[in-house]
Amino acid sequence: MRFLSMMGSSFGCSSTGERLVSAARDGDVQEAMALLEYNPRLARYSTFGVRNSPLHYSAAQGHHEIVSLLLGCGVDINIRNYRGQTALMQACQHGHWEVVQTLVLYNANIHRVDYLNGGTALHFAALNGHSRCIRLLLADYIPSTPSFWDVMRKKSNGRESKNDFDEGVLFKMVNQPADGGITALHMAALNGHVDSVHLLLDLGASLSEITVEDGTTIDLIGAGSTPLHYAACGGSVQCCQILISRSASLTVKNANGWTPLMVARSWHRDSLEELLSKQPESRQQILPSPYLSLPLRSIVKIARECGWKNSEFVPTCLDPCVVCLERKCTVTAEGCNHEFCTRCALYLCSTNCTSSIAHGPPGSIACPLCRHGIVSFTMLPGAITSIKEIARTSISFSLCACSGEVSDSASMLTPLRKSDFTCTLISPLSSSSFRSLSCQRFPSIKLNSSRCLGGSESHETLTPSLNLKEAVLEDELLAAARLRVRSFNKLDHSTYGIHDHIKYLAEREFEALKERVAGRRVGFRKVSCINASIPLSQISSGADELCSSCKFYENGEDRIVIGTLDLNQCLRLPDEITGKRPEGIGADLTRAYLSNVCVAKELLRNGVGYSLIARSKIVAQEWGITDLYVHVADDNDPAKELYLKSGFIYENDEPAWQARFLDRPRRILLWTEISEKLC
Template structure:
C-alpha cells in the first residue's frame, strides 16, 4: 500500500474516531452502533494528548449501554489514558455503579494504578464516597456465605472452613497504598465519607496503617498519620466515631509530633475536641455497613457464565420474572426459593443500601417478595452458559481498509459468481468512498475476514491481487473520471466501470 493511501486511511479513521468519541461522550447509541458496524476497529481509537478512548468517555459519563456495545466490539477493557487511568477508574471516580458492574462482569483489572499518584479504582471510589462501587470492586473476594461477616469480626471460628475466601488477599487489596502510603481508608476519612469508611472497615481495612514520606506527594498533615488523623483534619464526627469504635488510637503521633486532637485544633475543628479527648473503654459495638451484599458474588459468577442481558434457556417452561415481567427466570434465592432473572437479581444485589431488618445474617439482602434474607443465588436447571464469541480488533488504525466492504463485496460476488479479492476491492473503494452516502453505510456488516488482523487461516488472502484485472480497473476508472470531468463519480458510473473491466477479463 502506498504512503498517500496510508495517510488517507489514517485521516479517515481519525475523523470517524472523533465521531465515535462524541457519540460515547453524549450517549448517542444509534450513532455509535452505526460507526462500529462500518468499522469495528474504531474501538481502538484514542484522542490526541490525553489518549482517552471512547470507552473512557462512555464510562466517565455513565453511558452503560455504550460501554456494553464497545466491549462487545472487542475493545481492550484495560486501556489506559495518558495518566494511566482505565475506564473502570473513571467510572469509580464519578460513581457510575452500572458501568462498574458491567466492567466487573467483564473481568476488568481492579489492580491497575494511576501513573501520577499510584491510586487504584478503589482509591477513587473511596475518595468520592461511592460505596456501591466499592463493594462491586471487591465482589470476587467476598463469598456468598452465611457466617462470613461474623467470622471476619471474630465472632465465629469457622473462618477456615469457608471456601473461596482468602482473607489475606482481601486485606491486601483493601489496604493497598498509593504514593505516600495513603490507603482508601485515608481518603474516605479525609473527605468525611462515613458510609465508605464503615464499609472498608467491615471488609478488613486497617485503622492503624500510617502514611510515609516518599517525596512523591505533598502531605500537609505529616508522614506517619493514621486514618484517624485524616478524619480529624476533615472534621467528620461520624468518621472519627467509627474509627475509634474499631480501635483507632487517640494517642498516635505522626512525624510532626501531632495527635489527632492536635490536628483537629490546628485545622479549627473544635467540635471534635470531646470525641478525641477520651479513649473509650473497650471497642464500641457498631452495626454492620448497610452496603454489604453477601449474595453479590454468587449472582456475579452466574452472570459471567450464563449472561445477564437475556435469558439463555433450553426450554420455555420457566416462569417470567415477577420483577421485570420481561425475561425468563434463571436464578433462585437460597432459602425462600423465589425465582428471578439474572439481571433483576444483579440490580437487587448492587443497589440495596438500606438497613432494613431481614430474617437473615448481616449482609443478606431482603427478598422483594417475602422479605426473607437472601445469602446466595443458585442457577436454575434450564439455564445454560453463553457461547463466547471472540471479537478480533486490530491493534492499529493506521492500516484500516475495511470501509465499505460489506454490501459492495456481497453484490459483486453474487453478480459474478466468484470471490472478489480483497486487494481489488480496496483498490476500487479507495477512490469511490467519497461518493458513497453515510446513510447507505448505516446498516453495513463487516466481514471479519476482510480485516488485516484476521487469523492466518482466513480463506481470503488480503494481499492476493489479480494484476490483470487491477490494470483493467485502473484504465476504466481513469476513463470514468475523464467522462465525469474529474468530479466525484456516481455509484452507477462506478458499477458500470467495473462491469466493463470484468467483461474484458472474462
C-alpha cells in the same frame, strides 16, 4: 472542539473516530452502533494529545450500554489513557456503578494503578465516597457465605477463626497503598464519606496503616498518619466516631509527634475536641454496613457463566421473573427458593443499601418477595443451555426493551434507563408528575353527589369529608404507595404473577417513601407525602379494587386514599430539569418540587387534583418555600391543564435527546410563585 477535530484530521480514520468519541461521550447508542457496525476497529480510536479512548469517555460519563457495546467489539478493557487511568478508574471516580458492574462482569483488572498518584480504582471510589462502586470492585474477594461478617469481626478482636475464603488477598486489596502510603480508608475518612468508611472497615480496612514520606506529595497532615489522623483533619464527626468505635487509637502519634486530637486542633475542627480527647467508656454496638451485600459474588459468577443481557428475554415465557415480568427465571435464592432472572438478582445485589433489615445474617439482602435474608444465589438447571450470550460476539443487542409494555420498574433494569448514582435507595417510581393512563377496567365514578359541593375545577374542598393532609401513619403511606403503583404502571391483571409483582412494586415504593419522608434521602431537605382521602362509606360501588388496595384506618373509620403527591424541598430531582428560581444562596431552602402526583382513575374529574395542589401550596408556604415546580409530560394534556389552571406557568423544557435517552415523553417544567396571599 474545533481544535480537536482539526488535530484529529491527521489520522486516517479521524472523522469517524471523532464521531465515535462524541457518541461515547454523549451517550448516543444508535450512532455508536452504526459507526462500529461500519468499522469495529474504531473502538480502539484515541484522541490525539489526551489519548482518552471511546471506552474512557463512555465510562466517565456513565453510559454503560456504550461500554458494553465497545467491549463487545473487542476493545481492550484495561486500556490506559495518558496518565495511566483505566476506564474502571474513571467510572469509580464519577460513581457510575452500572459501568463498574459491566466492567467487573467483563473481568476488568482492578489492580492497575494511576501513573500520577499510584491509586487504584478502589482509591478513586473511596476518594469520592461511592460505596456501591467499592462493593462492586471487590465482588470477587468477598464470599457469599453467612459467616463473613462474624469472621471479619472475630479477626478484629484478635481471636482465631476458620476461614472459608482467602482473607489475606482481601486484606491486601483493601489496604493497598497509593503513593505516600495512603489507603482507600485514609481517603474516605479525610473526605468525610461515612458510608464508605463503614463499608471499608467491614471489609477489613486496617486502622493502623500509616502514610509515609515519599518526597513527591505535599503532605499537610504529616507522614506516619493513621486513618483517624486523616478523619480528624477532614473534620467529620461521624467518621471519627465510627473509626473510634472500631478501636482506632487516640494516642498514636504521627511523624510530627501529633495525635489525632492535635491534628484536629491545627485544622480548627472544634467539634471533634471532645470526641478525640478520651476513649469512650462503653463499647458501642457495631452494625454491618448496608452495602455489604453478601450474595454479590454468587450472582456475579452466574452472570459471567451464563450471561445477563436481554438475550434471556423469552416472549412466550409462562413463568417469568416476578420482578421484571419479562425475562426467564435463571437463578434461585438459597433458603427461600424464590426464583428471579440473573439481571434482576444482579441489580438487587448491586443496589441494595436500604436500612430495612432482612431476616438473616449480617450482610444478607432481603428477598423482594418474602424478606428472607438472601446470602447466595444458585443457578437453576438449564439456565446455561437456554441462554446464548449474543452480546459478547455481536454488537446488535436489543434496543427495544424499553417498550411501553413494560412497567417502570422493569425499565429501570433495561440498558437505556439512566438511574441516579447517589447511594441512597432510589425511588422505584418515576417522578413524572400526573400521568393518568387510560383504563377500561374501571368505570369512572362520581363522589356521592349529595356531598359534592364543588365543581370539577373548584379550588375548594369538594366534600366535608375529603381530607387533605400530610401522611404520618405508615398505614396511610402504604395506601398512598399502592395508589402510585396502580397509577404509574400499566398493569395487565391477566398476566401470570401480576399480583406478586404489584405487591413487590408497592413494597418498594413504600420503603422508598418512608425513607424520603424520614429525611434519609441525600440531597433532599424535607419531603412530605400529601394525600387526599375520603371515608370508605362515601365511595359508590364499582371501585372495589381501589377500596381494597388503598384503604387505611384512622380515627375509628376506614378511609381510602384517592389522590397523592410528594412535596420535595430540594435543589433538583434526579433525572429531571432543574428549576432556575430563586437564584443564588439559599435556593435549596426555598425551592420545592411536586412529584408522584396522581388521582385514582375512578375519581378523575372530581376536582381532587386541584384540591391536592392547593393544599400542597399551603404546606410549601409553611416550609418557607417561595418557588414551586412541577414536571409534566408534554403529551399529557389533562395534567397540563390542571397545573396551568392552578397558577403554574411554563419555565423550561427538556432537550429532545435527553427525553430519548431516558426513553420517555419530553418533559416540561412549570413554575409558580408561593405568595403571601395563600393564607
